[in-house]
Amino acid sequence: MLIILFIYGACIGSGLVALADRYATNTSIFYPTSHCDTCQTPLAYWQLVPILSYLLLRGRCHYCQTIIPATSLLAEFTAGLVLTTLTPATIIPLLWLGLWGYAALCDARTQTFPGWVSWVTIPIMFMMNSPVIVLITIILLVGIHLVWSHWPNPLIGDGDLEIILSYHLLHGITVTAQWLLTASLIAMIYSGTKTRIPFLPFLLVSALGWWLSQ
Numbered sequence: 001m002l003i004i005l006f007i008y009g010a011c012i013g014s015g016l017v018a019l020a021d022r023y024a025t026n027t028s029i030f031y032p033t034s035h036c037d038t039c040q041t042p043l044a045y046w047q048l049v050p051i052l053s054y055l056l057l058r059g060r061c062h063y064c065q066t067i068i069p070a071t072s073l074l075a076e077f078t079a080g081l082v083l084t085t086l087t088p089a090t091i092i093p094l095l096w097l098g099l100w101g102y103a104a105l106c107d108a109r110t111q112t113f114p115g116w117v118s119w120v121t122i123p124i125m126f127m128m129n130s131p132v133i134v135l136i137t138i139i140l141l142v143g144i145h146l147v148w149s150h151w152p153n154p155l156i157g158d159g160d161l162e163i164i165l166s167y168h169l170l171h172g173i174t175v176t177a178q179w180l181l182t183a184s185l186i187a188m189i190y191s192g193t194k195t196r197i198p199f200l201p202f203l204l205v206s207a208l209g210w211w212l213s214q
């Protein structure tokens with residue numbers, strides 16, 4: 001069962017990378033079929049198998065030898081590992097990881113992500129919280145939306161605040177503090193002197209680390 005879940009997870013990871021790629025290049029998710037971004041050659045079926053194809057191709061396009069980003073291999077492998085933790089009780093945290101994983105992949109490429117990810121994940125978390133917390137969250141969300149649309153150069157993206165809110169609704173304040181601290185630490189080490197970085201990927205790496213370590 002674990003092996004089957006791992007295979008399904010790797011396929012989902014592969015799909016998320018492809019969807020984020022289509023978001024970054026602003027192309028349809030249906031057309032054209034999977035192809036090399038550099039030489040545009042459509043990929044054969046054996047070049048589309050999660051994890052195995054990357055290893056078989058040794059991380060390069062079969063036709064033009066362009067390096068395939070290791071992100072795809074990493075995302076496929078991690079998504080496979082994460083899905084092995086699937087039980088009826090973990091469906092919602094896994095859904096959170098999948099949707100925000102997609103948003104983080106988009107953010108890494110474009111420093112933006114599709115807004116619907118927030119509007120889908122946050123209401124799902126409402127089911128697990130009291131009406132008072134739901135009301136406070138809605139007020140905060142509206143506040144963020146109003147302030148950020150009038151702030152020309154914000155210090156943190158509104159999307160980053162939305163993911164933090166949704167994580168808090170899912171795991172509570174103590175776990176959220178640990179998660180944020182880890183993400184900030186990784187981001188500080190990685191970013192060095194860069195002044196503007198996409199934060200979602202670091203938040204996601206931290207969330208994945210905490211999830212898998214438990």
Ligand SMILES: [Zn+2]
Pocket residue numbers: 036037038039040041061062063064065066
């Ligand atoms: Zn190519």
